[in-house]
Amino acid sequence: MRKYKALVAAMAVSLSLGTVSAALAADAYPSKDITVIIPKNPGGGTDITGRGVINMMQQDIGKVKFVPVNKPDGNGIVGMADVAHAKPDGYTLGMVTVELDIFPHQGKTNLSYKDYESIIAPIAAPAALIVHADAPYNDLNSFVKYLKDNPGKVMMGNSGVGAIWHIATLAFEKKFDVKVKHIPYPKGTADIAAAIAGKHIDGCLADPSSFKSQIEAGKLKILAVMADTRTKMFPDVPTFKELGFDIAIRAWATLVAPKGTPKEVLDVLRASAKKVSNTPEFVDYFLKQGIDPTSIVGEDANKMMEVDDAMYAEFLAKIAKEGK
Amino acid sequence: MEVVLDAFTQICTLQNLFFLVIGTAVGIFIGAMPGLSVNMGLALLFPVTFSVGGISGIVMLLGLYCGAIYGGSITAILLRTPGTPASAATTMDGYPMAIHNKQPGRALAVSTTASTFGGVFSTVCLILFAPLLASVALQFSKPEYFALAIFGISMITSVSPGSILKGVMGCVVGLWIATIGLDAMSGMERFTFGTLYLSGGVSFMPILIGMFALTQVFINVEDNYGKEQGRNEIRIDSVLPSFADLKLTLPTLVRSSMIGTFIGCVPGTGGDISSWICYNQAKTWAKDKSQFGKGDPRGIAASESGNNSIVGGAFIPVLTLGIPGDGATAIILGALMVHGIQPGPLLFVNNALDVYMIFIALMFANLVMGAMGFSLIKVFARVTNVPIKFLLPIIVVMAIIGTYSYNNSVPDVFVMLAAGFVGYFMHKFDMGVPGVIIGIILGSLAEQNFTGSLLMSDGSLSIFVTNPICCVFLVLAFVSLLSPMYKPALKALFK
Numbered sequence: 001m002r003k004y005k006a007l008v009a010a011m012a013v014s015l016s017l018g019t020v021s022a023a024l025a026a027d028a029y030p031s032k033d034i035t036v037i038i039p040k041n042p043g044g045g046t047d048i049t050g051r052g053v054i055n056m057m058q059q060d061i062g063k064v065k066f067v068p069v070n071k072p073d074g075n076g077i078v079g080m081a082d083v084a085h086a087k088p089d090g091y092t093l094g095m096v097t098v099e100l101d102i103f104p105h106q107g108k109t110n111l112s113y114k115d116y117e118s119i120i121a122p123i124a125a126p127a128a129l130i131v132h133a134d135a136p137y138n139d140l141n142s143f144v145k146y147l148k149d150n151p152g153k154v155m156m157g158n159s160g161v162g163a164i165w166h167i168a169t170l171a172f173e174k175k176f177d178v179k180v181k182h183i184p185y186p187k188g189t190a191d192i193a194a195a196i197a198g199k200h201i202d203g204c205l206a207d208p209s210s211f212k213s214q215i216e217a218g219k220l221k222i223l224a225v226m227a228d229t230r231t232k233m234f235p236d237v238p239t240f241k242e243l244g245f246d247i248a249i250r251a252w253a254t255l256v257a258p259k260g261t262p263k264e265v266l267d268v269l270r271a272s273a274k275k276v277s278n279t280p281e282f283v284d285y286f287l288k289q290g291i292d293p294t295s296i297v298g299e300d301a302n303k304m305m306e307v308d309d310a311m312y313a314e315f316l317a318k319i320a321k322e323g324k
Numbered sequence: 325m326e327v328v329l330d331a332f333t334q335i336c337t338l339q340n341l342f343f344l345v346i347g348t349a350v351g352i353f354i355g356a357m358p359g360l361s362v363n364m365g366l367a368l369l370f371p372v373t374f375s376v377g378g379i380s381g382i383v384m385l386l387g388l389y390c391g392a393i394y395g396g397s398i399t400a401i402l403l404r405t406p407g408t409p410a411s412a413a414t415t416m417d418g419y420p421m422a423i424h425n426k427q428p429g430r431a432l433a434v435s436t437t438a439s440t441f442g443g444v445f446s447t448v449c450l451i452l453f454a455p456l457l458a459s460v461a462l463q464f465s466k467p468e469y470f471a472l473a474i475f476g477i478s479m480i481t482s483v484s485p486g487s488i489l490k491g492v493m494g495c496v497v498g499l500w501i502a503t504i505g506l507d508a509m510s511g512m513e514r515f516t517f518g519t520l521y522l523s524g525g526v527s528f529m530p531i532l533i534g535m536f537a538l539t540q541v542f543i544n545v546e547d548n549y550g551k552e553q554g555r556n557e558i559r560i561d562s563v564l565p566s567f568a569d570l571k572l573t574l575p576t577l578v579r580s581s582m583i584g585t586f587i588g589c590v591p592g593t594g595g596d597i598s599s600w601i602c603y604n605q606a607k608t609w610a611k612d613k614s615q616f617g618k619g620d621p622r623g624i625a626a627s628e629s630g631n632n633s634i635v636g637g638a639f640i641p642v643l644t645l646g647i648p649g650d651g652a653t654a655i656i657l658g659a660l661m662v663h664g665i666q667p668g669p670l671l672f673v674n675n676a677l678d679v680y681m682i683f684i685a686l687m688f689a690n691l692v693m694g695a696m697g698f699s700l701i702k703v704f705a706r707v708t709n710v711p712i713k714f715l716l717p718i719i720v721v722m723a724i725i726g727t728y729s730y731n732n733s734v735p736d737v738f739v740m741l742a743a744g745f746v747g748y749f750m751h752k753f754d755m756g757v758p759g760v761i762i763g764i765i766l767g768s769l770a771e772q773n774f775t776g777s778l779l780m781s782d783g784s785l786s787i788f789v790t791n792p793i794c795c796v797f798l799v800l801a802f803v804s805l806l807s808p809m810y811k812p813a814l815k816a817l818f819k
Contacts, residue, residue: 042368072731106511184779194591195465197462213666216668217670
């Protein structure tokens with residue numbers, strides 16, 4: 001019987017502690033724990049990025065805890081909707097991903113970047129053109145020439161039809177007027193890396209982080225990245241822009257607050273995000289995990305989401321029209 | 325050799341062992357709780373690896389990974405509630421042995437032995453054959469994955485309790501559930517009825533919890549309704565398996581560990597698939613099949629060595645190629661990279677010390693897991709002494725909380741409850757839950773790789789026969805699928 005009593009006592013104590021911490025909520029922001037909804041599974045890129053940033057912000061702000069909650073239902077839409085509909089008081093934040101700019105134009109959700117206020121986008125991984133090291137082409141131009149000589153023969157991996165790396169490949173086809181075979185790997189880029197390393201497919205346009213060790217070992221090679229500036233992880237690789245092709249596709253994840261969050265609250269969060277993202281620990285944390293860190297804070301991140309949204313709106317409408 | 329000794333001394337510190345024990349204990353707990361997943365545990369402990377310097381953090385994650393796969397078997401055996409998908413096959417013989425035969429200690433001893441054996445065996449394979457197995461794993465393309473999935477599905481003939489036709493019906497339901505949601509191969513939504521929840525597909529965990537845990541609660545309620553419950557007094561004399569059990573299960577242990585190591589090293593397949601295939605193989609090779617499903621130690625041994633042996637296998641592509649096969653190894657890969665260890669083809673050349681440290685740490689993790697398992701068997705087994713009127717409500721609450729916490733999703737809880745009711749009626753009709761589970765596990769693997777293969781071959785089916793690995797698996801699948809038809813004929817012929 002004593003055991004049961006102890007259990008009841010423990011429960012009572014934990015319950016009362018809960019009410020006490022709720023009662024403390026008042027005064028200057030932040031005065032209680034902040035929930036951060038991550039619309040992806042634990043352990044994925046978005047999750048690691050999100051947890052990394054809020055961990056550092058928690059240390060910087062002190063006082064309160066940032067509590068990550070994973071809500072991967074409905075391909076992430078449920079979690080992103082929960083953030084959009086949360087009370088805009090700064091105590092519910094969330095991660096949103098590039099799908100937020102893609103899904104609305106595929107009729108999958110009514111949410112859009114307009115429902116959020118950005119705090120920081122710690123990651124914006126560009127699509128990198130990756131092929132097997134034994135392939136006969138060594139740069140973008142010779143690859144395009146190879147594609148023109150072998151129309152519809154070259155197999156390019158993607159992470160699912162309608163997902164970002166498929167769109168990147170479609171954009172590539174359009175830009176260079178070539179045709180490839182699209183092979184989906186729904187479980188993600190690690191499977192694509194294995195397929196290219198095993199020479200089952202020829203290449204892909206995807207976030208290069210899963211390919212890093214294969215590239216460094218000289219098994220795969222990276223020809224160019226779809227970004228405006230060179231990446232920190234592969235500084236020797238040219239961008240499509242440098243080579244004269246203005247095309248940029250990036251998989252970003254942004255820490256956001258719901259629209260309508262007071263400016264004072266946003267200022268606190270953005271200032272902290274800006275501060276931690278300029279530290280060497282921040283860069284180190286991401287680089288070590290093969291993630292190319294960026295530090296796009298506040299309005300700049302809003303802008304990035306808006307620009308990408310317009311790009312996908314235009315491009316996906318064009319594709320839909322062509323019946324593809 | 326000096327490097328090995330150096331690595332050994334670096335791992336054998338009090339701090340490392342401390343964190344190894346912590347990680348393994350957390351792992352066993354997470355594994356035993358339905359709904360708490362390995363990935364969740366790894367993601368939670370991941371930040372701790374920053375504050376713990378050096379290799380200790382990695383050692384802790386390795387312990388957690390091993391412990392979680394083992395932990396799933398405890399609840400699978402005692403409550404028919406697999407704590408992880410990888411232990412679903414363990415319920416087949418584990419629960420009957422523990423409850424109907426009243427030998428929970430024996431069941432746990434066999435499963436702990438099998439888990440440890442599988443883990444150690446696969447680690448030895450990792451140490452000896454990593455580059456070789458990695459090159460075989462790289463041979464796997466879409467046709468091979470398709471054939472492997474079909475081979476897996478073919479085993480419903482041996483896991484169905486009732487007629488084979490009913491088993492096939494269950495499997496078809498499972499295959500159908502696997503098609504729900506956004507189809508990544510076409511970009512189209514299927515069977516979503518315009519709902520947001522279904523567009524992401526029905527998650528597997530709620531169905532698993534519902535069909536095993538909740539269904540078993542209903543069955544127990546039915547069996548015990550109106551009966552006076554006496555106090556169960558099961559005494560555990562020995563926590564070690566008997567010599568007879570060891571002798572009986574040894575061939576199964578070796579076979580299952582080999583299968584598990586291989587399946588582990590193929591990216592994208594894991595313990596859930598491996599344990600079923602090993603269970604099926606154990607039954608196929610057994611001379612006397614009559615005890616399978618009623619508490620045959622070989623059934624437990626097959627499933628548990630089959631799922632724990634994927635650990636060593638799963639590290640093969642991670643360490644040699646830098647390519648993780650699943651979410652859990654992806655997190656561990658991230659942790660290794662944070663600590664300045666970049667797995668991949670260069671690791672073995674440049675950082676032999678790191679490689680040996682990981683090998684030794686993994687070996688210790690498996691041994692610590694076994695030691696903790698054996699020492700806790702008496703504690704675990706006392707669950708069977710809890711009167712059923714207390715136990716059942718606890719299981720229901722655990723099932724609901726576990727399901728919710730898996731994805732923080734309320735619809736998941738409804739799916740779990742529905743699956744519980746459906747599972748109960750399937751039990752009544754002798755349809756067998758394993759068919760559904762196998763259908764769900766392998767449905768998308770089969771379908772996505774079938775369409776993917778045809779995309780690669782421009783629609784030509786010849787891609788499945790021109791390819792040796794694929795061909796062998798498909799032939800094996802047909803042999804196994806048709807066995808109920810030709811086996812009686814063969815038996816008559818040789819009599």
